[in-house]
Amino acid sequence: MSVLDRRFAALSDPTRRAILERLGQGAATVQDLRDIAPISQPALSHHLKVLEAADLIETSIVAQTRPRRLRPAALDEMNAWLARLQTIMEGNYQRLDALLADMPDTPDPKE
Amino acid sequence: MSVLDRRFAALSDPTRRAILERLGQGAATVQDLRDIAPISQPALSHHLKVLEAADLIETSIVAQTRPRRLRPAALDEMNAWLARLQTIMEGNYQRLDALLADMPDTPDPKE
DNA sequence: GATGTATATAAAGAATCACTTATATAAGGA
DNA sequence: TCCTTATATAAGTGATTCTTTATATACATC
Structure with a gap:
């Protein structure tokens, strides 16, 4: 763990x-x-x-x-993980919504 | 829970x-x-x-x-909680009362 | 309708968790 | 030394988690 x-x-x-x-x-x-x-x-x-x-x-x-x-420094690692996920996500979310709407088969935006 | x-x-x-x-x-x-x-x-x-x-x-x-x-909103909420904890950890707890009003989800003994 | 594909649910077992009470360790003060 | 306070550890228990295999459900296609 x-x-x-x-x-x-x-x-x-x-x-x-x-x-x-x-x-x-x-x-x-x-x-x-x-x-x-x-x-x-x-x-x-x-x-x-x-x-x-x-x-x-x-x-x-x-x-x-x-x-x-x-130990204040302890939260940095968790913040970093969440922040990274959020950054990735914000760049993709709106696009995903539209993409999902008319996606007949396997997603995987890739681009 | x-x-x-x-x-x-x-x-x-x-x-x-x-x-x-x-x-x-x-x-x-x-x-x-x-x-x-x-x-x-x-x-x-x-x-x-x-x-x-x-x-x-x-x-x-x-x-x-x-x-x-x-669900991006979920991450926002997590970030908010961590940010509050970090604020507390850093000793800036003047804002605590206001922040507590926003996120009343911590003290809940058992279950 | 029969068949294959995608996913969920059921059942069961091992591992971990969150408690409890009872006891041990460690320090301070009379 | 004896007693009290502060905390940790041990032992036991019931609940929860994570996994598996087996099976069920839902849909698409032929």
Whole structure:
């Protein structure tokens, strides 16, 4: 599973997205994040592990706490992927519509 | 599971991303997509179903074929969410309240 | 109508996921 | 040292995902 796979998968969970938004306001410990969703502490720790495996957050150690913070650079790769797809798409969409309308057989604009 | 959940989940699979990239070049049928990955036809149809459930593609009917094409608006919405997250990550969360009004799709514990 | 083509659906199994409770580790303070 | 706090890990479970093969449906052509 690639990092890109893990990032998209990590973002597909609303609790994890909520965690990221909370971290946008500053580093937070597991205790700080307790009320973000009605789940147990181990479940929360698991979500943090998933986010870290996706390189979306990083962990520091302060006494017995483990403050997490965002890794802003992490989104660049995803943005790049979406932006590329969108660029390709915008150049083709209107044309595709017309093309599809009277296409009797195999598409494949090619040109 | 929200549409946003389904979109991120759909994008977490490399086969499905490859399908989207192929569709970026034009509408394509299941047959056209056969060689995108070494999987069976039903598996391919399943991936298309996932992409459609995520509102990332749409299907038309031409004889017994089902040409699929991208739904550009879906990508706009994804980009908007990522842009918001990136804004948060970069510490510029003055705009957060306004942006939240536009995209109320994050906190949704469970399911 | 019979046949071939395109696609969907069903059924089944392995792998992964998202939880839970219980317990372990690690640090701080009395 | 003993107790508390913070977090991680283990073990178990039910739900979901991804795949396969087999079959069904829809259409076109002959």
